[in-house]
Amino acid sequence: MKIRVTNYGKLIILFILCLNAGIMNGQDIIQQIVYKPIGVFHSPYSPETGAPRQGILIPEGNGTIEIYPEYQRALKNMELFEYIIVIYHLDKVQKWNHTAKPPASNPDYKFGLFATRSPNRPNPIGLATVKLEKVENGMLYVSGVDAFEGTPVLDIKPYLPSVDGVKSIQNEMIEKELGLHD
């Protein structure tokens, strides 16, 4: 069987290929930010069991973070820190809403999503300050975990009290009033 491809036809094919490549690159550079997991959470929690809101409030809740082999060299001296910040991808989140109801006493309260810790965010990024118990063979043993088993981990940072732990009476007051740990 023969298929005729004229020079004109070849130009069209070339044009489609270039367009395709252009769109892909355009999306990557302009609109999309692409990350790769550096590790994964292991915890006793699943969507079925649920996970505690802001697990640091339940310090006995233990879990581990498995750092993938290619990143384990980057853990050197991590064990010097008592608290670390974990940034992870809430991979079970399907959609997001503009508003959320904080777990407050007043059921009429509705807050803008960015004024809450609801997981249903446009970019479902989880953030937790957890206690680091031990580092062994590329595993971080932590307490205060509120993530599901299998949650992809994006970054680990040391917790620096002078910049991460600011004092704010105003935030303390609103936190107490609204119980914004969602």
Next chain:
Amino acid sequence: MKIRVTNYGKLIILFILCLNAGIMNGQDIIQQIVYKPIGVFHSPYSPETGAPRQGILIPEGNGTIEIYPEYQRALKNMELFEYIIVIYHLDKVQKWNHTAKPPASNPDYKFGLFATRSPNRPNPIGLATVKLEKVENGMLYVSGVDAFEGTPVLDIKPYLPSVDGVKSIQNEMIEKELGLHD
């Protein structure tokens, strides 16, 4: 001009197309996490001027976060908080290293990347607790910014002292010793 494409050849082309589509989807689903900016930082800093390490230590450094129109409804009640946490994409970062030297007195110190705040991370995610001065027309006026002009913003969260601002003498000590604000 004619090009012969046998049935066998057509099968090969079909196979390559399917493989291509499969790889693309596989990367998206399994390996890659894709986010879209919800806004952008405006600040007086650029790669040429440099930016302060952990800008919160220079509270007079002011900037704004422009939230894109489709996300502005999610800012409701944001102004109740004195401090907010901003998660952003360090889009100028080109590569990462397994280790980094903290800005310490001893030039021999080498720390694993995850035990530092160096921007050269596998997933270059920036994290800053900043003071919120005002919210107006989808703009957050903040002080304590350490991001470059044009930095894409991924998420905003309220700063909750009880979970985000833990007390840790150990972290305070190591922070003082090493000046880990890089």
